[in-house]
Amino acid sequence: MKVVLQNLTKIYPSRNKKTDSDVIAVNDFSFEIASGDLVGLLGPSGCGKSTALNLICGLQSPTSGSIFFDEDDVTAVPPERRGVGVVFQNYALYPHLTVKENILFPLQNLKGPDKIPKQDMLNRANEVAGLVQIAGLMERKPSELSGGQQQRVAIARALVKMPRILLLDEPFSNLDARLRLQTREELRRIQRQTQITTVFVTHDQEEAMSISDTIIVMRDGKIEQIGKPQQVYDNPANLFVASFLGTPPINVFEGHVANGSAYIGNEAVISGINAENQQVYIGIRPEGFILNRQGPLKCELSRVEAMGRDISIVSKHSASASSIVRSICSESDISFESEQVCFSLKPEKVFLFSKETEERITSA
């Protein structure tokens, strides 16, 4: 099912009228989620992504704007009648109920014409339990499960009533690194299998990039960019999106554009730029560096880290916005004794941002 948000705004009024100003948690959100999509809502903590999720599921009501599920305006519909499944950050499994009872709970709440016979309930519970691979744990209490298992139970409970939309709030944040990798693949598989429109919230860009069909990057309640993960990574709209996506993070230099070339210090690092002369931030992805003894970008070598397949060269540059410049190269053609390391750059991995607005300057 399609989800459409129109000019959605949520304002928390200030507690202390004299000193605080109102907090705008979600600011004029408008976007459309295609049916069957897996969407990652991505942003740093406090950017309003959980609020956005709560608005979609109905636990909070917007200050203004509307929400549509397909053609139905659900803005004023209470959460219990929206037909959404939610996986909470701490899973919110009822600790006194067994896994089976937890999964059955939403079905037992059905009333009137939606009511289903007991045997059907059990069948459906077993079906979703099979889907998330917890069929053997049905009689256990949540406290007897590992974090990953609890999360599967939470997903099963959200799926069992066949929701129109599945919403997940930081679904992987309570899992350890290995389990996180595994579980996000699992989520992807379950989502593919059920074809339920899914929105999940995360502050981890890698998570969002790896499994989403679409990512929505947020900052301070505003949408910064929407797009396919690779597209957003390759074409960031502004400095924030560029620095938020990617590990290791993008390297940012202060520089300027003059006569069709971008300069860092006195060196022209990229030429053929179709923009007027101005002060800029130059963002270079770690994989955008090429080791080249004659390269224009000269950095002071700090150390070289072997990362298995690649090597990571950590260096310093006076124009860099952060204390280190990290580049990733596959060739190990570097003399470790030298104090200087020179790079040429891959133009498609270099982005220019206006110093004033931090918006991207497209050179095409």
Added chain:
Amino acid sequence: MEKNNNKGWLYLLPAIAFLGLFMVYPLIDVSIYSIEEGYNSASQSFFGVGLYNYSYVLHDPYFLQALKNTFILVAITVPVSTSIALLISLGLNSITKLKVMYQTIFFLPYVTNTLAVGLVFMILFNKTAYTDGFANLIINYFGGSSVDFINGPYWAKMFVLCFYTVWVVMPFKVLTLTSALASVNQQYYDAAKIDSASKLRTFTKITLPMISPIVFYLVITGFIGAFKAYGDAVALFGTDLNAAEMNTIVGYICDMLYGNSGGYPSYASAGAIILFVIVLTITCLNLLISKKHVYY
């Protein structure tokens, strides 16, 4: 290891000393008194050892009356006070405006002087030459005839005693339950809402199990407290509780020791041991039941 063990006992010593002195020793002493037949406190002598004291107490109509009163009191006040307290706490928890004010009002009886409370109950229930009391005014208003709650029929007196007990234990229960309710994570309610659980189902399936340890605690302490009732009855009906048919087990024990008919520590001890056995049994039953229904 051995050394550590000794240290542990040393840390426990203050608690053990106090418990031993004020709990274990008296219990043993009372048990001994209760089997010494014909004990004379003046000469500190007794005729023999046996169960005569128990037999006497269990055949004493005053004790049977006290036993009956106590059981009625327990059976009525514990469930009534706990459920009313739960209702009030739920109400308190769901309002936002004036919450603190209402909390204070409900807690006031806890810090109110017993004499002041007695005076209030006097105004409510006592029949004097000038007035029939506030309760009777209400009964009269609805067309009933006056009842003497303090010196009248048995059920009326029992009603006043239960009413008083419920009222006195209420504030503590409300306070405890309110904080228990507040400690239930909002996320469970959100989840229940998303799962379209009705208010009633949310309460019975989620809230109640979550606060069940506290409810259970209140029931157990309520049982024990009600079994030990005495002062409330004295406050309402005076010291001659046997005459008023309002005696309780603890009242009977006190009377046997210090009352007009007193001076019988053996009978009092036997009564105390019987009370101890009753309370122990009820508490064990409670524990057994709780294993099934209380979620920890």
